[in-house]
Amino acid sequence: VKALKTVEEALGHRHRNISKSLSLSYHEPIYMQSAAFQYMYDRYGNTYLDAYNNIPHVGHQHPEVVAAAQRQMARLNTNTRYIYDLLGDYAEKILTKFPASFSKVFFVNSGSAASDLAIRLATNYTQKRQIMVMEHGYHGNTRIGIEISHYKYGHKGGSGQAAHILKAPLSDAYRLAEPDDGTIGQHYAQLATQQLEEADIAAFIAEPIVGCGGQVPLPKDYLKNIYPVVRAKGGVCISDEVQVGFGRLGEYFWGYEMQEVVPDIVVLGKPMGNGHPLAAVVTTEEIAQAFDNGMEFFSSFGGNPVSCAVGMAVLKVIEKERLQENAATVGSYFIDQLTALQGQLVNIGDIRGSGLFLGVEIVKDSTGKEHDTLLASQLKNELKNRKILVSTDGPYDNVIKMKPPLCFNKNNVDQVISEMASILGAAQL
Ligand code: PMP
Numbered sequence: 001v002k003a004l005k006t007v008e009e010a011l012g013h014r015h016r017n018i019s020k021s022l023s024l025s026y027h028e029p030i031y032m033q034s035a036a037f038q039y040m041y042d043r044y045g046n047t048y049l050d051a052y053n054n055i056p057h058v059g060h061q062h063p064e065v066v067a068a069a070q071r072q073m074a075r076l077n078t079n080t081r082y083i084y085d086l087l088g089d090y091a092e093k094i095l096t097k098f099p100a101s102f103s104k105v106f107f108v109n110s111g112s113a114a115s116d117l118a119i120r121l122a123t124n125y126t127q128k129r130q131i132m133v134m135e136h137g138y139h140g141n142t143r144i145g146i147e148i149s150h151y152k153y154g155h156k157g158g159s160g161q162a163a164h165i166l167k168a169p170l171s172d173a174y175r176l177a178e179p180d181d182g183t184i185g186q187h188y189a190q191l192a193t194q195q196l197e198e199a200d201i202a203a204f205i206a207e208p209i210v211g212c213g214g215q216v217p218l219p220k221d222y223l224k225n226i227y228p229v230v231r232a233k234g235g236v237c238i239s240d241e242v243q244v245g246f247g248r249l250g251e252y253f254w255g256y257e258m259q260e261v262v263p264d265i266v267v268l269g270k271p272m273g274n275g276h277p278l279a280a281v282v283t284t285e286e287i288a289q290a291f292d293n294g295m296e297f298f299s300s301f302g303g304n305p306v307s308c309a310v311g312m313a314v315l316k317v318i319e320k321e322r323l324q325e326n327a328a329t330v331g332s333y334f335i336d337q338l339t340a341l342q343g344q345l346v347n348i349g350d351i352r353g354s355g356l357f358l359g360v361e362i363v364k365d366s367t368g369k370e371h372d373t374l375l376a377s378q379l380k381n382e383l384k385n386r387k388i389l390v391s392t393d394g395p396y397d398n399v400i401k402m403k404p405p406l407c408f409n410k411n412n413v414d415q416v417i418s419e420m421a422s423i424l425g426a427a428q429l
Contacts, residue, residue, distance in 0.1 A: 004043055007031050025391065026384050035060035038405045038412060040389065051416050052389045054357070054403040057246055057271030058317040065274045068313035072306045079300055080107075086308035093315055094282065097253055099262055104288035106281045107303030111242040111269025112140030114279040115205070118265045119144050121283060122203035122236045125290045132192065132204040132230070135170040136213030136395055139205060139240055139267070148205055151212040166199060168192035168226075170210055171219050174350035174361065175369055182220060189225030201235035203265075208255025211243045214394025215352055215359025215401055223259040236287065237261070242269035242279070243357065247318055248406065250328030250355025258354065276310040277301070323406035327355035333410050334358060334402070337417045342366070345424050347375055356408055359393075360400040371396035375424075382423045388416055 005013070010031055011024075031043045037059035040048045050060070058065065072086070080087060091105040106121075108114050123129060131148055133139075138151040146152045147162050154161065161167060171188045173180050192204075204226060209217045227237045244255035245268055252258050254266070264287060269279035291297065301307070318324060335351060338360060342348040349361035349369055362376035363369050376398040383390055391401045404412070 027381050038408050046387060049388045049412055049415055051402045051404045052391050055270045055275050056405050057274050058314055058323060059405045059407045062317055064317050065310055065313045068309045069306055072309035077304055077306045080303045084305050086305045087303050090308040090312050093312060101262060101284055102282050103285045104283055108279050108299050109277040109301050111279050112142050112145045114267045114269055114281050115139035116142040116144045117281050118238050118267050121265055121287050121291050125287045126202045126234055128200050128202035130164045130199050130201045132166040132168055134168050134206045134210055137207060137210055138212040166195045170213050170216055173219055185219035185221035186225055189222050192226055193229045196229055196233055201230055201233045203236050203238050204230045205238040207240045208258055209244050209357060212393055214399035217352060223261045227261050236264040238265040239263040240267045242267055246271045247324030248327055248355055248357050250331045273310050274314050278307045278311050327406050330408055330410055331355035334413045337413055341417060341421055347424055356404055356406055358402045362398045371398040373398045379423055383419055386419045388419055
């Protein structure tokens with residue numbers, strides 16, 4: 001039997017050939033072995049409750065998704081230059097989840113490729129170049145992806161904002177002097193639209209809940225006020241649903257529904273293939289038609305039969321296991337339990353999000369609301385020591401992010417809450 005490597009040995013091996021620009025989670029990274037549903041198992045026999053990973057949307061290694069991939073992989077895997085029914089069947093199935101204005105799907109292999117293509121579709125259709133993005137937003141790792149991601153170009157290591165990019169400020173409703181009377185959305189929309197006055201805008205791209213901004217939902221009426229202005233200027237509206245789509249928000253299948261708008265282009269990724277590299281851009285007939293200008297669009301792997309079989313299985317499991325409903329029920333229970341905890345602990349600031357896409361701001365105290373980056377990091381690492389996986393994000397890295405597989409249940413919530421209570425209680429002694 002081959003002896004197990006220690007974490008240090010495994011790290012040494014990794015770093016010999018892999019750049020350190022690929023980060024690892026936690027002070028002491030986990031040497032992972034396998035996973036099933038909302039649980040992950042390390043090489044030393046420990047079980048972790050996964051309250052963080054949203055890519056395994058219907059559960060890690062869900063048997064129906066695995067079987068669909070295995071079956072199709074053994075039969076045919078080719079590309080879109082041949083006819084196979086799975087491509088049309090899956091595109092048709094995806095489109096049943098959208099309003100009638102959407103009629104065309106482009107399949108690719110990552111959220112980055114999808115957001116990159118979305119920008120190309122927009123600039124081609126409008127024949128304009130300027131793009132408005134959200135502060136702290138993230139859309140991808142390609143050159144265009146970085147250009148439209150303030151989280152990258154505007155942060156450590158970034159090279160600043162390109163001349164054709166406009167940035168809309170992200171609301172911080174939690175820190176308003178007065179509680180939001182329902183007008184903050186309009187106020188922030190106005191700040192954004194002021195920038196559009198002189199602009200020759202091709203597109204506005206936003207996530208309905210800004211994940212890298214620290215799980216910040218766009219305020220009520222925000223997109224409703226911006227979309228018409230963008231369109232009046234000849235631009236198109238893009239919703240990045242990579243993080244929040246496919247029923248995760250509980251009440252809504254897509255994040256844009258929360259804002260009562262319909263975009264022109266939607267970017268899909270992560271949960272779409274439950275871990276299999278599957279992503280897409282969904283758009284209108286008109287925008288797709290303009291793109292069909294003589295230059296072929298081809299993706300070697302995009303829309304291959306195995307990916308389509310996997311994507312179809314994911315959608316079937318979401319429906320069969322009523323996972324959107326589960327996200328709504330368990331998510332609202334999670335918020336209730338976090339709110340109860342907030343009543344006892346001064347370090348729990350804002351609790352936000354929808355369904356199983358939640359953020360908890362860790363603050364020095366709930367009166368001053370000062371970000372507590374160190375405590376958030378301690379909490380994340382101590383939860384990991386107690387076998388619960390969460391992450392931190394936001395401009396101050398003080399927001400605990402929770403976005404578990406949608407099979408997460410109330411007992412799982414109780415486990416997270418009781419460990420958080422114990423850790424934060426102890427931290428205050
Ligand atoms: N958009 C959003 C909102 C994302 O969170 C991500 C990935 N974190 C992407 C796009 C890019 O997706 P990928 O990593 O699959 O390229």
